[in-house]
Amino acid sequence: MLLRQSDSSGWVLKALRECANTVVRELSALDEDELLHSPIEGDWCLKEIAAHLRDAEELALRQMNAIAERARRPLPAWDIDLLPAERNYRSADLGDLLAELRDLRQETTYLLWGLDDADWQESAEHPYRGRISIETLARELAQHDLEHLAEVRRLKATLCAED
Structure with missing residues (x-):
């Protein structure tokens, strides 16, 4: 499923809430x-994907907060x-990873719900990408x-296929 440029901010918020909850449900059991399990050597396992999603959330939240606060410095990046390999997420506790993802x-979503349409268009300088908005x-x-x-569901399907 792709997010279209014409999708409203409300739809984006709905997608953010629901997708994170779905990932948590998919992995919790x-x-x-x-x-x-990783069917291909070198690919991420499900736990590494959970950690990656948490890392992506942390970075995006820091960037959006910096824009919302009208920071005059380049966005964090x-x-x-690279983090799953550097931080050995395979030994991390899944419950902790998912709790951190949910909290972040x-x-x-609290930040985004508090923004008006003009705030969604606020932007700041990204060190590699140029100006980027909260909406983007x-x-x-x-x-x-x-x-x-989708990757989580594909990996889970390989678990069923190998049983």
């Missing part, structure tokens, strides 16, 4: 072996795709969620 997502960050975060939800 799995055991440790299932969470660490780091490569969240709640902060994100929110849409990209929702799209990112949808892509990884």
Whole structure:
């Protein structure tokens, strides 16, 4: 499923809330072996995907807060795709990862609900991408969620196929 540019901010907020909750439900009932399963050597396991989503949420929230606060410095930026390997998320506690994701997502949605239409268009300088708006960050975060939800479901399907 793709997020269209014409989708309203209300739809983006709905997607952000629902997708995070769906990911939590998809992962919560799995055991440790299932969470660490990766059908292709070098690909992320389900636990690493959960950690990646948490990292993406943290970064997006920091960026949106910086824009909302009218910060005059470049937005924070780091490569969240490298963190699962650097931080050994395979040994992390899934409950902690999901709780952090839920808490961060709640902060994100509270921030976004409090913005008017003009605030969604506020922007700041990203160090690699140039000017970027809160709306763009929110849409990209929702799209990112949808892509990884599909990945979670594909990985879970391989678990069933291998049983």
